[in-house]
Amino acid sequence: MDNNQFLQKDAQIVRKIVLLVCAAILIACIAIGVGSYFYIKSALQPVDPQDKKPVHISIPIGSSVNEIANLLEKKRLIKSATVFRYYVKFKNHVDFQAGEYKLNRSMSVDDIIAVLKTGKITKKAGLKLTIPEGTQITQIAAIIAEKTGYKKEEVLKQLNDRAYIEHLMQKYPTVLSKDIFNKNIRYPLEGYLFPATYSFDEKKPPISDIIEEMLGKTAEVLAKYEQDMKKANMSPHQLLTISSLIEEEATEKADRQKIASVFYNRLRKGMPLQTDPTVLYALGKHKDRVYYKDLEVKSPYNTYIYKGLPPGPIANAGMMSIQAALKPAKTDYFYFLATPGGDVVFTKTLEEHNRQKEKYIGKQ
Structure with missing residues (x-):
């Protein structure tokens, strides 16, 4: 076979390879195009044609x-x-x-x-519910009952229904975890119902709709801080727990970031958090003043007895407390005290703290 025949044969092989490559590229382009078409077509369709819930x-x-x-x-x-x-x-x-x-x-x-x-705005709401910051499950149940006509016991039954909560865990997997079923948790959804004003078309919507609207708001809020939580190596449960402590300790004049810094400083040193709101939560009642005898209550929520965070949130936290929990101030404070006037005094040592306590509150 002479050189010309070799060249012709090589040229045929090259042409076949080129044709095969072109065909493969064309098929890939068609496949991508068809796939993209159906993907876009699907993305423009309803998320769930059967779900007409507002x-x-x-x-x-x-x-x-x-x-x-x-x-x-x-x-x-x-x-x-x-x-x-x-x-x-x-x-x-x-x-x-x-x-x-x-x-x-x-x-x-x-x-x-x-x-x-x-701009076709929704019709006037049949029901408006305002859930303040720092409210607890029992208080939220009372607010819902008062505004809707449900009995408080009905609302609490729904809030504590394990099968229903497991359904919510599947619906909100990035928010709800098995932590809420810790044996020491008093109410699984405590701290997970975001404080805000909610509007509903019906005057008496199903209790589940009300709960899911609040839980959905929490999911929406936490999604904004996903990267901050990862950076802090903090789960939603941990974030909502420490945020609830900040919320309950804060006054209108309080610097939440400094309060957060005290909690973190104590955790790093292995000191108990010793925050009074956890004692009140353990006691299950509100008191204007916590006495030394109250600090002895045997409960995993009592941060005077048990180190670390309590089993779960003790109330719902607002945005400011959540932000403070994620971005605390850098301080060397280990103590703080809320004065009768609403100011918060921060101190570094127990001796300083006791002096301030006697000054503003007196001896117990």
Whole structure:
């Protein structure tokens, strides 16, 4: 075989290879295109066509498309924030209206866009519930009962129903963990119902709807601090627990970040936290003043007896306390004292603390 025949044979082989590569690339492109088409088509469809339960969403003034897309995805009203952003850009939808809306997961992306563009705000709420910061499960149950007509016992029964809570754990796996079923926990959802004002279309919505709205808000808040929690090597349960201590110790004038620093300084030194609100929680009652005899109550919540954090939160914490728990001040304080006037005095030594205590409170 002469050189020309060799060259012709090589050229044929090269052409075959080129054709095969081109065919493979073409098939891959078609596959990617078809896959992308069906992915985008699916992402534009309702999250759950059967779920018509209203989901409250607040669009602040000046919200960008990115912010709206992320909010919709967090509320599980759309499948993909990325697809939503590109779809809105492609369709040139730019005039979203700020406001309070009631959407649901049976709505398609086009349906949601139509509502947000027209500014069709939800009708007047049939029920408004305000849950203050620092409230406990029993107090929240009382507020719900008072506003809805349910009995407090009915609300507490739902809040303590293990099967129902296990269902919530599946729905909110990044928030609820097996920690809430610790044998020493008094109420599994204590500290997990975020303090805020909630609106419902019905005057007497199902208790489960009320609970899940509050729990959903907690999930939304914690999602903002996911990276901070990882950096601090802190679980949601630990964060909500120490945040609840800060919340219960803080006054209007208190520097929550300094209070947080005292707790962390004590934990690092292996000192008991010795915070009075845990004693009151252990006692199961409110008192204006904690006496030495109260500090002897035998309970895993009593941080005068047991070192470390209590088994779980002792109340719900607001945003400021959660932020303080994640970003405490850097101090060398180990003690603090709330004065009758609402100020908080921080000290480094027990001797200094006792002097301040006698000055402002007197001997017990």
